[in-house]
Amino acid sequence: MCGLTGLLLAQPRMHGDALAAQVQDMAATMPHRGPDDAGYWIDGQAGIALGHRRLSILDLSPLGQQPMVSADGRYVLALNGEIYNHPALRAALAALGHRFRGRSDTEVLLAAIAEWGVEDVLPRCNGMFAIALWDRRERSLWLARDRVGKKPLYYGWAGDALVFGSELKALWRYPGFDNGVNRDALTLLLRLGYIPAPHCIHEGAFKMMPGCLLRLDAAAVAAGAHAHDPQRAQHRWWDAGERMRAALDTPFAAGVAEAESRLDELLRDAVGLRRVADVPVGVFLSGGTDSSTVAALMQAQSERPVRSFTIGFSGSRHDEAPDAAQVARHLGTDHTELYVSGSDASALVPGLAAMFDEPFADASQVPTALVCQLARREVAVALSGDGGDELFFGYGRYQRALRNWAILGRIPRPLRGLLARLPGARGEGSRTGGAAALLAEMGARGIGDVYRNRVSRWREPAAVVIGAREPDTVYRQADPLGMPGREAEAMMLADFLAYLPDDLLCKVDRTSMAVSLEARAPLLDWRVVEFAWSLPQDMKLRDGTSKYLLKRVLRRYLPDAMVDRGKRGFGAPVGDWLGGDLAGWAADLLEPQRLRNEGVLVPELVGDVWQRFRGGERKWHTHLWTVLMFQAWHAHWRASRAGIGGQGAG
Structure with missing residues (x-):
């Protein structure tokens, strides 16, 4: 690397x-x-x-x-x-x-x-x-x-x-x-x-x-x-959309047992290829399906205990360390875990702008940076479980979007058009989900519009940036796949094209490279990717169980109780940080006169969200984190440019 x-x-x-x-x-x-x-x-x-x-x-x-x-x-x-x-x-x-x-x-x-x-x-x-x-x-x-x-x-x-x-x-x-x-x-x-x-x-x-x-x-x-x-x-x-459509046109035709064996074979080879190095190699282990599968396949091919690494958060719902430790004991890995406090994690935040170079606002960047620091003490390469959700229908938001799309299909189009023009159907109110989110999706042309509301922080971001117009992306398309009746695959393709490379893989690249650690993702071996795309949807979601086939493979290595856990995600308690250790840092970056002087963001809109958050309203922390990551980056970039004689103008 x-x-x-x-x-x-x-x-x-x-x-x-x-x-x-x-x-x-x-x-x-x-x-x-x-x-x-x-x-x-x-x-x-x-x-x-x-x-x-x-x-x-x-x-x-x-x-x-x-x-x-x-x-x-x-x-x-x-x-x-x-x-x-x-x-x-x-x-x-x-x-x-x-x-x-x-x-x-x-x-x-x-x-x-x-x-x-x-x-x-x-x-x-x-x-x-x-x-x-x-x-x-x-x-x-x-x-x-x-x-x-x-x-x-x-x-x-x-x-x-x-x-x-x-x-x-x-x-x-x-x-x-x-x-x-x-x-x-x-x-x-x-x-x-x-x-x-x-x-x-x-x-x-x-x-x-x-x-x-x-x-x-x-x-x-x-x-x-x-x-x-x-x-x-x-x-x-290599065109992901073309390859997915080709795979769907020539689907895997055998039964689930054959698919399980084929997936296990492909994953074993993908992991085996990524174990090769002239330096020590380890694995990130969260205890979830994806990282546990990679760790299990890695340990199955190793004569010595594989070194595995986990970060834990004391007293947080985001803490996956006990699950990871249980998996590690069963597999026999040489496991290292480190528990950190909120103050330990939030201490990293002011340095994120220098680490990422471009403003980046997925708060799981913090625990990812911490686990990379931990792993680098012992290894120079670490395997990760990235890609399982996008390939095997792992996100709960996929199911929620399909549910809402089905509900919308039962409402007459003229009525949907009227509801879409109601004041509550626009703006940032749909952040709380439920009926508010459904109302915001009344004007949806297809699953792509419904899903965009699922993945959006600010729903009308062009209103927040002075003189801006939002560019088109794959999330602006009514049907990212272009194959009617394939709504599940359309959402997974959109994430594969944008969220996976520019959020998840960017996060892992920057945090691992910051400590000179190489991260490898065997689930994203192109052979695994194209095989996953060829699978019928009921091998990914069956009887409410997501990642159905991937979990069948994992059952070859772990008992059912360790496989059938709910998804937690690798998150961070941003709301707690902004209300506690990071409150002063945030207030400085969001100071109204500072925003006016910089002339990039609309101070009144940003200030309103900040005041609502400080007043205890739910979920505004996701809006604020995007603004704060830009503000911190903007200050870092201007300082960097000034240091080499540039103007650093906004």
Whole structure:
């Protein structure tokens, strides 16, 4: 696992030493992503520079150093991530005459690109990765991201330069990158708690979307051809929507016993691939279905006790540590748990802006950061259970959305239209759920509209951000899947495209990389993903039990009592924090005159929510957390820009 960065100039106006100094400065912002080594490669005549920070996981020798040049000298590669099937690719390439100096997956990927070309190689890769590849012959830059979006990659325009990197702080170090706040993108943060790709908090900057690649040369950089239409510019080399529709058109035809065996086989192989490393490997264990499955399959393939890690919250309903400890005892893992107080957890909050680089408001970022810190004391790699909910219908909100959609279907459309125009059908009142939420969904065109209300924090975020218009996302679509009668799958696809990569995987990437820990997610092996999509819905939800098939697999390793637990989620008591340890911090960030001076958020609307929360009204903490995470980030970004001579304007 590593960090990459670089720049491509429209005109090669920097001499070699200046170009080298610039890219080294950009890479130096990410020592946490790569504490073991640093490297750079430049071509002053072409105006290209690549920088890299290395966290050594495979081939700890200097033969794995990056950026790496291909054996034929044509390609230069900076890779962030792991190609798990690199031994199979290596064998295929060796049969074609390729010879290798070291054991790294980077060298194998370079040889594969030289043999087959980048567009043909990516579908052959099983892994998590973001890459920057320079083609010296064509003088073109390729940026690409893995199927699911496990590894991040930002890019943006700074005058006549394209700058890119694993984290925004690398882009900030380029003096010309003084891009202001993208207020439209900010509305997405207020609605969702994160900013989905390709959108970014900065104007003129974007995120690579999962399963996409982008080709640029100096002419394209000069023209800014891709600066305003990233969804058109980024080419999908793996399309999740197409793959899900294809899987549903050719469903798994055998019975549940055969499906259980096949899923167990796929998961065993996915876990096995991700156990391979030249450094210690462990597992996050919450005691829930997903992490318990990964831990069980990992322990089943290990001759020694697997190291497992859990964070507990004293006296909180969010405390999963007792469940995790029980699972660990049964499996025989070498288990470590750490109990933290509310003050311990909330002490992390002021540093989140620096950790995440882009405003991010999923409060489970706090316990995730704590468990990553705990695991890094003993291991350099940890497996996680991310992806089970999105693949196997694990969220309760899916069932609630289907229930509401069914209710709406029994109400005549003219009446629904009238109800949708009532004052209570708009605004933030539906946050409390129940009848209020149902009223807010009266105007729904399809399951997508109902589900958007389920996942929204602010229901009308454009009203809160001065001069903003909310962009379209997958959650604005009436039917994200486009297959009538497949409402359950449509919701899972929407989450797979947005919530999974830009919330869950972003959270794990930033918190793990902050302590130089590599996190791997076997449930998101693409073979497991496509198999899950091929399953009939009654193998995911049966008799009110979600994750039905995944739980059948888990019963092979754990007793029923440990499998049949209600879902708690990996949450954090944000409301308690904002009413206690963090009250002063929040009040400072939400001070009305400060908001007026910054001129980004509407002080009256924010202040009203803050006063309602302080008055004891329910659920306003989710609204406030999005605002607070932006405010904290905004202060951090302005300070960072001022430190290198930028204006940091909002």
